[in-house]
Amino acid sequence: MQTRPWQVAGLAAIALPALWLLLAGPERALGVDSGNAGMVLLVTAAWTSLLALSRLPRGEAERKIAPAEWKAWIGTGFMLVAMVFLATRAELFLGPSADRHTAQGVVRSLVMLLVAWAVLSRVVAARWAGAVDEDERDREIALRASGHGRNALVMAGIALAVSLGFSPPDRLAWATHLGIANLLVFGLMLGWLVEYAATALMYVTDRRR
Amino acid sequence: MHGMDRNRRGGWLLLALALVAALGLTVCALGLREGEAHLLFGGVVLVAIAVAGQLQRVAERPGRDGGTPSLSERASWQHVGVGMAAILVLGGLSLGSMQGRFSSWLFFFAYVLIVAFYPQFRTRFIEANLRHRDLAGDERDHVLRAQGDRVAKRVLELALVATAVAWVAMPGLSAPSAEPVRVASLLLSLVLVANVVGEARVAWLYWRDRQ
Numbered sequence: 001m002q003t004r005p006w007q008v009a010g011l012a013a014i015a016l017p018a019l020w021l022l023l024a025g026p027e028r029a030l031g032v033d034s035g036n037a038g039m040v041l042l043v044t045a046a047w048t049s050l051l052a053l054s055r056l057p058r059g060e061a062e063r064k065i066a067p068a069e070w071k072a073w074i075g076t077g078f079m080l081v082a083m084v085f086l087a088t089r090a091e092l093f094l095g096p097s098a099d100r101h102t103a104q105g106v107v108r109s110l111v112m113l114l115v116a117w118a119v120l121s122r123v124v125a126a127r128w129a130g131a132v133d134e135d136e137r138d139r140e141i142a143l144r145a146s147g148h149g150r151n152a153l154v155m156a157g158i159a160l161a162v163s164l165g166f167s168p169p170d171r172l173a174w175a176t177h178l179g180i181a182n183l184l185v186f187g188l189m190l191g192w193l194v195e196y197a198a199t200a201l202m203y204v205t206d207r208r209r
Numbered sequence: 210m211h212g213m214d215r216n217r218r219g220g221w222l223l224l225a226l227a228l229v230a231a232l233g234l235t236v237c238a239l240g241l242r243e244g245e246a247h248l249l250f251g252g253v254v255l256v257a258i259a260v261a262g263q264l265q266r267v268a269e270r271p272g273r274d275g276g277t278p279s280l281s282e283r284a285s286w287q288h289v290g291v292g293m294a295a296i297l298v299l300g301g302l303s304l305g306s307m308q309g310r311f312s313s314w315l316f317f318f319a320y321v322l323i324v325a326f327y328p329q330f331r332t333r334f335i336e337a338n339l340r341h342r343d344l345a346g347d348e349r350d351h352v353l354r355a356q357g358d359r360v361a362k363r364v365l366e367l368a369l370v371a372t373a374v375a376w377v378a379m380p381g382l383s384a385p386s387a388e389p390v391r392v393a394s395l396l397l398s399l400v401l402v403a404n405v406v407g408e409a410r411v412a413w414l415y416w417r418d419r420q
Binding site for chain 2: 175180
């Protein structure tokens, strides 16, 4: 079964408005919270692509791509969207005038995105259940990528600590507990993003060798 | 002769650890009496350092087949000790010791370097103690280290999430901008706690492997 152009176009028709609503859209669209609407559309797009993937026969191309690489690409995409989403809403969290109510709505959308990602990664894992899906190369790549992710997380923590410790007090108006808590979550997502991206890139490099 | 020397050294070390534990208990009692959280924390960490020192003494005894600890295993124990000493200072700073004094910034600056170069200390320790034809690490070292690193990563993630949730759930806390070094020290302490847990896991795996 081949992927047809109209299927790709249909997927793009769902994914692009989702990204627009999440990253650049108005606060409310057609009376609905645009963050939640974007999240629902994005998850729908991810599910649709996964459904299409599951209907493909286990051909040569699929055998060449390890399950861990699929998971890494999905993780990279989701983390990237989540991080950009959080970054574009940064002014809601940082500073003494942070609006707690609006910020909670953003956090809700973010949690939905992370839960959706967790469910999707489980589904991908279930698709390859029963097959031998990990060898020495996979373990080596996972180990190195995990190291990169941990380093990124530690560096994010140190960077935040240094910014707080060495900035003059009059430049720390942004440093509320709500703001720092969200920066910690941002650092966590950065660690995961680096881990997934490193995994995916290592697989690509390994295939080209 | 060597055996007697070792016994004598072990006796002195045990005495030193007992003194550290006694000091820790005294500081704990003072902290409770004065109602000072940083004193209580400092006392608990001192007792924990003494306990870790005793565990290290026991763990570094030769295994059943006479195998002595490798350099990597000793490096893990050394890192547990260094990490706990750093947690003692940074944790105290985050709980309000040296409040507002210039020394808190100096300590903070010194410990930023320790946290940032923590893995390099390990490599340096191993390289400095290598003898002729020794290898810096073999397959077993890599496997055990990977397990420790994984645990450290999970602990750091959980600690950061728990801190973030606590800060969001308790909006009544004083603004971090009033005491930025305290918040910064807390963040560095979390990184160090994760490192110490990871190193302790590695040390325990080495010990189990030798038994």
